[in-house]
Amino acid sequence: MSRFLFVLFGVLLLASCGGGSKQPPSRLNDACSIAREKPDYIKAFQRTERKWGVPVHVQMATIYQESRYKHDARTPHRYVLGVIPMGRQSSAYGYSQALDGTWKEYQRETGKRRAKRDRIRDASDFIGWYMNKSYERNGIHPTDTRNQYLAYHEGHTGYARGSYNRKSWLLNVAGDVDARAQMYQTQLAGCRY
Known part of the structure; x- marks a missing residue:
């Protein structure tokens, strides 16, 4: 019986540790710490930079501003008379705070029907896609954060x-x-991850 309890305890301990992967990085002012703590983030940012030309530090600063790296970030609720909830301020959701309509346009144009706003690689790719369009439509260089x-x-x-x-x-x-973005760029230039 004690062996059963020991195995059960081990399984529960492992299961409790598994849910932390969606937690935001612990030190948001340190790009090197983010890179070490969340290597999948940096891989996603680098993939997006190669594909769309949007630098890693620009993506990182945008995600920081939009969601503070919370995968399920949403806009606050609106209230009537200060107490009656009337829905959210917008449909913005996820790391990139993409709106429903813009996200659907991204999925349609890129063919990524299964992309999710709460998955870092998809949110990063969305930012690259969107900022590439900003370059095409408005002439804003990808490095112009x-x-x-x-x-x-x-x-x-x-x-x-x-x-x-x-x-x-x-x-x-x-x-x-x-x-x-400038701070992140400087930090990333001097760290190993």
């Missing part, structure tokens, strides 16, 4: 119209994303 983020947030048409110019808060956020 600030303007890539503005187009990512406002959409290609909104960016072309300059809608972000009326949103000082968004301009500040885009500056923060750019600064984080």
Whole structure:
């Protein structure tokens, strides 16, 4: 009987450790730590960079801003009279906070019908696809983190119209994303993972 309990305890211990893979990295201000803790993230980012030309540090800064690396991130609920829930602010979901319609467009255009917003390799590929479109449609170079983020947030048409110019808060956020991308780039250049 004690052998049975020992095996059961071991199985339960292993099962409890298995769920941590979806947890965000523990040190979000350290790109090297993220790379060591989540090697599958870096592999996904590198694959996207090779495919779409969007640098790893730009992807990392975008995901940080959008979801803080939470696989199931969602926008907050809206409330009527402060207490009655009326649904979420938008359909944004996952690492990349892709909207339902944009995600479906990505799936259709890339043929990735089984892609999921809460899977890092798909979210990374989505960001590469979207930022490549920003380059094609609006001439924003993939290394231009600030303007890539503005187009990512406002959409290609909104960016072309300059809608972000009326949103000082968004301009500040885009500056923060750019600064984080530069920080990640510097860190990644000096670390082994």
